Amino acid sequence: MATVMNFREVHYMLRSLWPSVSWRQVLVSLCEMALVAGCAGASVSKVQTPLPADVRVWKPPADTPEPVAAFSGVWAGRFGEWVAHGLGAGSSSVYHTLVVENIGYTGLDTYRASVIYSWGPDVSRPPGFARTSGMIGTDGVLRLSTFGNGARVSYKMSPDRTMLSVLYESPTETTSGLLWRSQLENSL
Numbered sequence: 001m002a003t004v005m006n007f008r009e010v011h012y013m014l015r016s017l018w019p020s021v022s023w024r025q026v027l028v029s030l031c032e033m034a035l036v037a038g039c040a041g042a043s044v045s046k047v048q049t050p051l052p053a054d055v056r057v058w059k060p061p062a063d064t065p066e067p068v069a070a071f072s073g074v075w076a077g078r079f080g081e082w083v084a085h086g087l088g089a090g091s092s093s094v095y096h097t098l099v100v101e102n103i104g105y106t107g108l109d110t111y112r113a114s115v116i117y118s119w120g121p122d123v124s125r126p127p128g129f130a131r132t133s134g135m136i137g138t139d140g141v142l143r144l145s146t147f148g149n150g151a152r153v154s155y156k157m158s159p160d161r162t163m164l165s166v167l168y169e170s171p172t173e174t175t176s177g178l179l180w181r182s183q184l185e186n187s188l
Contacts, residue, residue, distance in 0.1 A: 049095050075097065080093055098116070111136040142156075
């Protein structure tokens with residue numbers, strides 16, 4: 001059974017990870033998630049971003065700690081409002097999918113993850129995806145390799161392992177969002 005987190009719990013989780021996340025960013029993300037979910041228990045985990053045809057999620061090795069192995073799979077949701085540095089509010093939310101295809105131990109209590117980072121359309125960029133890698137450290141945060149535009153993206157698992165909070169920071173804009181395990185994972 002999933003644990004329900006209220007607004008303050010989600011905000012506390014995001015602020016503990018990323019102090020720069022504002023109440024407004026969390027509220028916008030949660031409101032957009034509620035709109036996407038609709039009523040009667042509709043799922044927000046439907047993938048609405050492009051993915052390559054050869055997506056494959058490999059089961060983590062049996063000796064992988066559960067908090068690390070829980071990252072494996074397909075996660076879908078939305079980024080909240082994009083905030084341009086120095087300019088205030090920016091464009092509206094963007095669909096986002098993270099596929100953690102493979103997790104392997106690298107030593108020194110860190111794990112390497114092979115991922116697909118996928119985004120939906122926005123007014124300033126077309127939809128797309130990129131294969132990249134990241135590291136899951138002892139702090140339980142998955143940090144992707146820095147993208148060509150200087151963006152850093154990191155993900156933190158909720159205590160009940162049903163949700164990922166995501167923070168995207170580039171030299172020109174910042175956003176945060178929430179992702180849930182996707183139904184697509186069952187068909188891979």
